[in-house]
Amino acid sequence: MSAAKLDRLIQLQERTATQDAKKAFLKALSSMQAKLPVIPERGSITHPKGGKSTSYALWEDINEAIKPILSKYGFTLTFRTHQEKSQIIVTGILSHKLGHSEESVMRLPVDTSGSKNPVQAVGSSTSYGKRYSAAALLNLTSRGDDDDGDDATKTPCISEEQKHQLQARLDEMQADESRLCRFLKVTRLDDIALRDFDRALQVLDAKERAS
Known part of the structure:
Protein backbone atom coordinates (compact mmCIF):
# COMPACT_ATOMS: atom_id res chain seq x y z
CA MET A 1 0.00 0.00 0.00
CA ASP A 146 -43.56 29.10 45.41
CA ASP A 147 -44.43 32.75 44.83
CA ASP A 148 -46.72 34.53 47.26
CA GLY A 149 -50.37 34.72 46.23
CA ASP A 150 -49.97 38.43 45.45
CA ASP A 151 -47.52 37.58 42.67
CA ALA A 152 -49.56 34.77 41.12
CA THR A 153 -50.74 36.87 38.18
CA LYS A 154 -47.31 38.30 37.36
CA THR A 155 -45.00 36.87 34.74
CA PRO A 156 -41.63 36.31 36.47
CA CYS A 157 -38.60 37.79 34.73
CA ILE A 158 -35.05 36.50 34.64
CA SER A 159 -32.89 37.03 37.70
CA GLU A 160 -29.99 39.44 37.94
CA GLU A 161 -27.57 36.52 37.58
CA GLN A 162 -29.33 35.26 34.47
CA LYS A 163 -29.22 38.75 32.99
CA HIS A 164 -25.45 38.88 33.66
CA GLN A 165 -25.07 35.49 31.98
CA LEU A 166 -26.83 36.70 28.84
CA GLN A 167 -24.85 39.94 28.87
CA ALA A 168 -21.58 38.03 29.20
CA ARG A 169 -22.50 35.81 26.23
CA LEU A 170 -23.45 38.86 24.14
CA ASP A 171 -20.17 40.59 25.02
CA GLU A 172 -18.18 37.45 24.23
CA MET A 173 -19.85 37.13 20.81
CA GLN A 174 -19.82 40.90 20.20
CA ALA A 175 -23.53 40.55 19.47
CA ASP A 176 -26.17 43.27 19.53
CA GLU A 177 -28.26 43.18 22.71
CA SER A 178 -31.14 45.01 21.02
CA ARG A 179 -31.53 42.28 18.37
CA LEU A 180 -31.97 39.61 21.03
CA CYS A 181 -34.48 41.83 22.85
CA ARG A 182 -36.45 42.45 19.66
CA PHE A 183 -36.53 38.71 18.95
CA LEU A 184 -37.97 38.06 22.43
CA LYS A 185 -40.29 41.10 22.14
CA VAL A 186 -38.90 43.01 25.12
CA THR A 187 -37.20 46.39 25.45
CA ARG A 188 -34.26 45.30 27.65
CA LEU A 189 -32.66 42.18 29.10
CA ASP A 190 -34.26 42.75 32.52
CA ASP A 191 -37.70 42.29 30.93
CA ILE A 192 -37.05 38.82 29.48
CA ALA A 193 -39.53 36.35 30.95
CA LEU A 194 -38.07 33.54 33.02
CA ARG A 195 -39.76 31.00 30.73
CA ASP A 196 -37.78 32.50 27.78
CA PHE A 197 -34.34 32.26 29.39
CA ASP A 198 -33.46 28.86 27.89
CA ARG A 199 -34.81 30.08 24.56
CA ALA A 200 -32.50 33.11 24.70
CA LEU A 201 -29.50 30.84 25.35
CA GLN A 202 -30.51 28.62 22.43
CA VAL A 203 -30.69 31.65 20.14
CA LEU A 204 -27.20 32.73 21.16
CA ASP A 205 -25.85 29.17 20.78
CA ALA A 206 -27.32 28.96 17.27
CA LYS A 207 -25.84 32.34 16.33
CA GLU A 208 -22.42 31.29 17.64
CA ARG A 209 -22.48 28.02 15.68
CA ALA A 210 -23.48 29.88 12.52
CA SER A 211 -20.69 32.45 12.79
Missing part, protein backbone atom coordinates in the same frame (compact mmCIF):
# COMPACT_ATOMS: atom_id res chain seq x y z
CA SER A 2 1.35 3.42 -0.95
CA ALA A 3 2.04 6.06 1.71
CA ALA A 4 -0.68 8.32 0.24
CA LYS A 5 -3.29 5.56 0.34
CA LEU A 6 -2.29 4.63 3.88
CA ASP A 7 -2.60 8.28 4.93
CA ARG A 8 -6.11 8.52 3.43
CA LEU A 9 -7.11 5.31 5.20
CA ILE A 10 -5.87 6.63 8.55
CA GLN A 11 -7.75 9.90 8.03
CA LEU A 12 -10.93 7.99 7.19
CA GLN A 13 -10.60 5.87 10.31
CA GLU A 14 -10.03 8.97 12.43
CA ARG A 15 -13.12 10.70 10.98
CA THR A 16 -15.22 7.58 11.56
CA ALA A 17 -13.99 7.30 15.16
CA THR A 18 -14.75 11.00 15.75
CA GLN A 19 -18.26 10.66 14.32
CA ASP A 20 -18.93 7.51 16.36
CA ALA A 21 -17.73 9.24 19.54
CA LYS A 22 -20.03 12.20 18.92
CA LYS A 23 -23.01 9.92 18.26
CA ALA A 24 -22.29 8.05 21.50
CA PHE A 25 -22.02 11.36 23.36
CA LEU A 26 -25.38 12.60 22.08
CA LYS A 27 -27.11 9.29 22.73
CA ALA A 28 -25.82 9.11 26.31
CA LEU A 29 -26.65 12.79 26.90
CA SER A 30 -30.20 12.26 25.68
CA SER A 31 -30.67 9.29 28.02
CA MET A 32 -29.07 11.12 30.95
CA GLN A 33 -31.07 14.34 30.72
CA ALA A 34 -34.27 12.56 31.68
CA LYS A 35 -32.57 11.56 34.95
CA LEU A 36 -31.13 14.95 35.90
CA PRO A 37 -32.98 16.45 38.87
CA VAL A 38 -34.46 19.91 39.33
CA ILE A 39 -32.01 21.70 41.63
CA PRO A 40 -33.42 23.48 44.72
CA GLU A 41 -32.60 27.19 44.92
CA ARG A 42 -31.09 27.69 48.38
CA GLY A 43 -28.99 30.75 47.57
CA SER A 44 -30.42 34.26 47.47
CA ILE A 45 -29.49 37.76 46.37
CA THR A 46 -30.98 40.75 48.17
CA HIS A 47 -31.47 43.65 45.77
CA PRO A 48 -29.83 46.86 47.04
CA LYS A 49 -32.92 48.99 46.39
CA GLY A 50 -35.20 46.70 48.34
CA GLY A 51 -37.89 44.43 47.00
CA LYS A 52 -38.11 40.68 46.83
CA SER A 53 -34.79 38.81 46.83
CA THR A 54 -33.78 36.55 43.92
CA SER A 55 -33.05 32.89 44.60
CA TYR A 56 -30.54 30.70 42.77
CA ALA A 57 -29.09 27.19 42.95
CA LEU A 58 -25.76 26.90 44.79
CA TRP A 59 -22.88 25.26 42.93
CA GLU A 60 -22.40 22.86 45.85
CA ASP A 61 -25.99 21.62 45.45
CA ILE A 62 -25.66 21.31 41.67
CA ASN A 63 -22.39 19.38 41.91
CA GLU A 64 -23.70 16.98 44.56
CA ALA A 65 -26.86 16.29 42.55
CA ILE A 66 -25.27 15.67 39.16
CA LYS A 67 -21.98 13.86 39.94
CA PRO A 68 -23.41 10.33 40.42
CA ILE A 69 -25.63 10.69 37.35
CA LEU A 70 -22.76 11.92 35.18
CA SER A 71 -20.66 8.95 36.30
CA LYS A 72 -23.47 6.46 35.58
CA TYR A 73 -23.73 7.61 31.95
CA GLY A 74 -19.99 7.87 31.31
CA PHE A 75 -19.55 11.65 31.59
CA THR A 76 -17.13 13.88 33.45
CA LEU A 77 -17.52 17.62 33.99
CA THR A 78 -14.36 19.67 34.41
CA PHE A 79 -13.50 23.37 34.34
CA ARG A 80 -10.71 25.64 33.15
CA THR A 81 -10.48 29.07 34.77
CA HIS A 82 -8.25 32.06 34.17
CA GLN A 83 -8.36 35.80 34.58
CA GLU A 84 -8.02 38.47 31.89
CA LYS A 85 -7.79 41.97 33.32
CA SER A 86 -11.04 42.46 35.24
CA GLN A 87 -12.76 39.33 33.90
CA ILE A 88 -12.89 35.74 35.12
CA ILE A 89 -13.21 33.23 32.26
CA VAL A 90 -14.71 29.87 33.22
CA THR A 91 -14.85 27.09 30.63
CA GLY A 92 -16.99 24.07 31.42
CA ILE A 93 -16.00 20.86 29.61
CA LEU A 94 -18.44 17.94 29.41
CA SER A 95 -16.52 14.83 28.28
CA HIS A 96 -17.79 11.37 27.43
CA LYS A 97 -15.83 8.17 28.04
CA LEU A 98 -15.60 7.46 24.28
CA GLY A 99 -13.74 10.70 23.65
CA HIS A 100 -16.14 13.42 22.48
CA SER A 101 -16.51 16.60 24.54
CA GLU A 102 -18.44 19.88 24.45
CA GLU A 103 -17.54 23.21 26.03
CA SER A 104 -19.40 26.24 27.40
CA VAL A 105 -17.53 29.49 28.14
CA MET A 106 -18.59 32.14 30.63
CA ARG A 107 -16.90 35.57 30.83
CA LEU A 108 -17.69 37.29 34.10
CA PRO A 109 -16.73 40.49 35.89
CA VAL A 110 -15.03 40.04 39.24
CA ASP A 111 -17.85 40.06 41.81
CA THR A 112 -16.97 42.82 44.28
CA SER A 113 -20.50 43.13 45.70
CA GLY A 114 -21.10 42.89 49.42
CA SER A 115 -17.66 44.19 50.48
CA LYS A 116 -15.87 41.02 49.34
CA ASN A 117 -12.09 40.91 49.57
CA PRO A 118 -10.18 40.18 46.31
CA VAL A 119 -9.96 36.42 46.94
CA GLN A 120 -13.66 36.16 47.79
CA ALA A 121 -14.56 38.22 44.71
CA VAL A 122 -12.68 35.85 42.39
CA GLY A 123 -14.15 32.81 44.16
CA SER A 124 -17.69 34.16 43.81
CA SER A 125 -17.31 34.80 40.08
CA THR A 126 -15.72 31.37 39.56
CA SER A 127 -18.58 29.65 41.38
CA TYR A 128 -21.08 31.64 39.31
CA GLY A 129 -19.32 30.58 36.09
CA LYS A 130 -19.37 26.93 37.10
CA ARG A 131 -23.09 27.07 37.86
CA TYR A 132 -24.07 28.55 34.54
CA SER A 133 -21.64 26.72 32.28
CA ALA A 134 -22.86 23.45 33.84
CA ALA A 135 -26.47 24.56 33.36
CA ALA A 136 -25.79 25.39 29.71
CA LEU A 137 -24.09 22.06 28.98
CA LEU A 138 -26.66 19.90 30.77
CA ASN A 139 -29.79 22.05 30.34
CA LEU A 140 -30.29 22.05 34.10
CA THR A 141 -33.30 23.64 35.73
CA SER A 142 -33.74 24.93 39.27
CA ARG A 143 -36.73 25.81 41.38
CA GLY A 144 -37.22 28.10 44.37
CA ASP A 145 -40.08 28.48 46.80
